[in-house]
């Protein structure tokens with residue numbers, strides 16, 4: 575594989591914190607500056623695939639086959655989206671049974687890594703949208719990744735669960751992928767009228783320091799409307815506050831990643 579391809583897990587075992595929204599809009603912002611991006615939809619819910627307008631009939635070969643079928647390569651499983659420079663390996667409904675199917679397989683944690691590491695990749699970034707759990711799928715993503723991005727919703731209890739996530743990351747580092755790095759925490763759904771939102775930001779900065787991205791994603795209804803149009807918010811409404819924030823996040827992300 576081309577050494578310069580960076581593989582990123584967007585991960586948080588809580589649902590509804592902005593993983594998929596972050597994956598799709600960060601990817602689109604990167605593609606817009608001519609970075610070649612491959613998205614992998616690892617959530618059985620398939621929200622990422624739907625949000626990019628990928629129809630069910632186009633998901634016949636999907637991430638389930640990629641993980642489970644020896645001869646299915648990334649190249650076979652991916653679809654070009656309507657956005658230049660942005661491809662996706664879509665989710666499939668049978669993905670929800672995979673934890674059970676793989677439970678006895680001794681190589682279960684390296685399935686995705688084995689596929690990703692063998693491609694001769696022309697991508698600058700491979701971004702993996704994880705499901706809301708710390709099960710086999712998320713472990714596969716962490717084993718295959720260089721970096722981790724953790725979206726954290728600006729709500730009460732936001733930091734709860736983070737310790738468990740970081741413990742899992744440490745375990746993966748110690749046993750399976752020593753080079754894995756927590757790149758950063760992205761604060762999402764910030765509401766300036768809500769005191770709790772401000773408390774969460776202060777808490778996160780106090781505990782996690784410069785791991786927290788400077789860019790904060792505001793709560794913005796345009797971000798939640800976009801998926802029903804099969805579009806990233808950045809294309810649905812380029813000028814809304816949410817889109818502007820994700821474009822800024824992409825800039826900060828690139829600066830961080832390229833500084834290393």
Ligand SMILES: Nc1ncnc2c1ncn2[C@@H]1O[C@H](COP(=O)(O)OP(=O)(O)O)[C@@H](O)[C@H]1O
Nearest residue numbers: 589590591592593594595763792793794797798
């Ligand atoms: N910044 C935001 N402002 C408003 N709605 C948001 C924002 N981020 C995400 N949403 C909405 O919140 C819900 C959960 O977000 P999602 O990205 O799907 O989270 P996850 O992938 O972690 O489950 C979705 O309906 C999404 O459209």
Ligand SMILES: [Mg+2]
Nearest residue numbers: 593594617621
């Ligand atoms: Mg999601």
